[in-house]
Amino acid sequence: MARDALASLRAGCSFASLSAGFYTRVAPRPLRNPRLLHASPDAAALIGLDAEALQTPAFLALCSGDGRLADIAPLATVYSGHQFGVWAGQLGDGRAHLLGDVRTPGGTWEIQLKGSGRTPYSRMGDGWAVLRSSVREYLASEAMAGLGIPTTRALALVASDDPVMRESAETAAVVTRLAPSFVRFGHFEHWGHSHHEQKALLEHVIALGYPECRERAAGRMDPAATACRLLTEVSRRTAHLMARWLLAGFCHGVMNTDNMSILGLTLDYGPYGFMDAFQANHICNHSDTAGRYAWNAQPAVARWNLYRLAGSLMVLGCEAPALETCLASFEAEFLAAYRAGLARKLGLDAWQPEDAALEDDWWALLHVQRADFTLAFRRLAEADQDAGAWLALFPDPAPARAWLDRYLVRRTGQGGDAPARRAAMLRANPLYVLRNHLAQRAIEAAQRHDATEIDHLLTVLRDPYTERPGFEFYARPPAADARAVPVSCSS
Ligand code: AMP
Numbered sequence: 001m002a003r004d005a006l007a008s009l010r011a012g013c014s015f016a017s018l019s020a021g022f023y024t025r026v027a028p029r030p031l032r033n034p035r036l037l038h039a040s041p042d043a044a045a046l047i048g049l050d051a052e053a054l055q056t057p058a059f060l061a062l063c064s065g066d067g068r069l070a071d072i073a074p075l076a077t078v079y080s081g082h083q084f085g086v087w088a089g090q091l092g093d094g095r096a097h098l099l100g101d102v103r104t105p106g107g108t109w110e111i112q113l114k115g116s117g118r119t120p121y122s123r124m125g126d127g128w129a130v131l132r133s134s135v136r137e138y139l140a141s142e143a144m145a146g147l148g149i150p151t152t153r154a155l156a157l158v159a160s161d162d163p164v165m166r167e168s169a170e171t172a173a174v175v176t177r178l179a180p181s182f183v184r185f186g187h188f189e190h191w192g193h194s195h196h197e198q199k200a201l202l203e204h205v206i207a208l209g210y211p212e213c214r215e216r217a218a219g220r221m222d223p224a225a226t227a228c229r230l231l232t233e234v235s236r237r238t239a240h241l242m243a244r245w246l247l248a249g250f251c252h253g254v255m256n257t258d259n260m261s262i263l264g265l266t267l268d269y270g271p272y273g274f275m276d277a278f279q280a281n282h283i284c285n286h287s288d289t290a291g292r293y294a295w296n297a298q299p300a301v302a303r304w305n306l307y308r309l310a311g312s313l314m315v316l317g318c319e320a321p322a323l324e325t326c327l328a329s330f331e332a333e334f335l336a337a338y339r340a341g342l343a344r345k346l347g348l349d350a351w352q353p354e355d356a357a358l359e360d361d362w363w364a365l366l367h368v369q370r371a372d373f374t375l376a377f378r379r380l381a382e383a384d385q386d387a388g389a390w391l392a393l394f395p396d397p398a399p400a401r402a403w404l405d406r407y408l409v410r411r412t413g414q415g416g417d418a419p420a421r422r423a424a425m426l427r428a429n430p431l432y433v434l435r436n437h438l439a440q441r442a443i444e445a446a447q448r449h450d451a452t453e454i455d456h457l458l459t460v461l462r463d464p465y466t467e468r469p470g471f472e473f474y475a476r477p478p479a480a481d482a483r484a485v486p487v488s489c490s491s
Pocket residue numbers: 091092093094095096121122123124125126127128129254258259268270489491
């Protein structure tokens with residue numbers, strides 16, 4: 001590919017066609033002496049960039065805040081939101097810049113920098129992002145994609161020596177993110193009292209992601225009817241996302257409405273966590289003292305957030321009962337997706353009502369014994385032949401053995417080809433997940449300018465279902481005596 005691969009992208013900026021109140025044109029603050037720590041070839045391929053293009057000075061300039069996509073002026077968007085259940089008023093891209101979007105045969109991708117300097121929406125913030133949180137966002141984005149979970153993507157991670165003050169002195173980095181849209185529930189909440197702008201935002205979102213939801217009356221979009229259909233579809237996607245998160249042992253950590261994607265993507269990776277030892281009410285964010293965003297609270301919180309989104313649509317003429325109807329199927333959608341996913345993970349052909357007792361006892365077993373979430377599922381695939389490896393995950397093997405016997409009766413009772421079932425289970429249960437202690441090693445290496453750990457992690461996480469000889473370390477839970485890595489909102 002030519003050195004001017006970036007120049008040949010079909011670039012535009014569809015968000016900028018919204019009126020001026022939706023955003024402010026503002027230039028990123030370029031990192032000084034930027035170093036490309038890592039770039040994701042998988043994410044790059046989405047916008048048609050090959051490995052060679054990622055090594056060019058133009059790419060580094062773009063991803064460090066010093067370049068432009070075509071001649072598009074970058075912008076920061078305004079949104080509002082509920083944080084920890086409380087209306088927080090106006091927020092917005094306080095340290096993110098939209099560079100524009102790239103149209104590809106596979107769809108349109110917005111390119112956004114995070115950590116790229118102050119904007120009119122920075123409030124008290126400095127506009128920076130530290131290397132630590134940027135490595136975590138970069139890795140998590142690509143890890144979720146590897147798991148097949150809807151997510152924003154990470155194209156590049158650029159580091160610098162620019163100092164940033166948090167609890168202690170750290171250094172700055174910029175993550176370049178890709179998504180078909182970064183519109184959040186919070187964008188709709190922001191315009192919840194402005195019919196004209198809400199209608200324009202609705203048009204924008206329908207055009208980019210939900211064309212099938214457009215309802216017409218007298219040849220024009222019917223805003224209220226369209227908004228209801230959109231809400232139904234966002235609710236469905238969000239319910240499915242919650243099922244995927246739970247079944248991956250993933251906690252988002254800060255499910256504020258401004259961190260909820262209107263496209264049903266996982267968005268804004270901060271103090272997230274993939275569980276090691278299972279605890280149903282696990283809280284991954286040390287700042288979340290009340291456990292509002294605990295692992296098992298996430299579906300209910302998502303529903304609460306959908307109600308905030310619904311409320312913002314009333315300005316379009318939607319009636320409350322109609323909006324309630326749109327959200328009424330959330331629980332059933334979630335349960336259906338969750339049960340189908342759990343059945344796949346357990347190697348069951350289909351979920352039967354009688355499986356509920358087996359399920360309850362499964363979670364109780366894992367919870368009481370604090371068994372490793374990922375390996376407990378993964379090793380079940382082979383537990384009919386090698387129960388020992390699976391049982392070794394439980395400090396008290398007797399109740400585990402009792403559960404396994406019941407489970408194997410259920411699994412073999414459905415008949416079918418055992419090797420095919422085993423293979424299907426290995427495709428449903430990852431061996432590698434982005435455990436906190438692994439992310440921490442990658443961060444510490446990155447702080448020494450060493451990206452090999454990031455590279456190793458992405459090697460396993462881009463296809464976490466396939467066992468790789470030589471990468472055994474990346475499948476292991478943290479050592480029993482390892483100190484837990486505290487993660488908080490500090491980023
Ligand atoms: P978050 O908790 O990361 O979802 O951020 C909530 C809000 O605070 C968003 O409007 C962010 O843009 C803003 N924000 C977070 N960190 C910073 C920062 N260092 N500088 C400016 N704004 C920030």
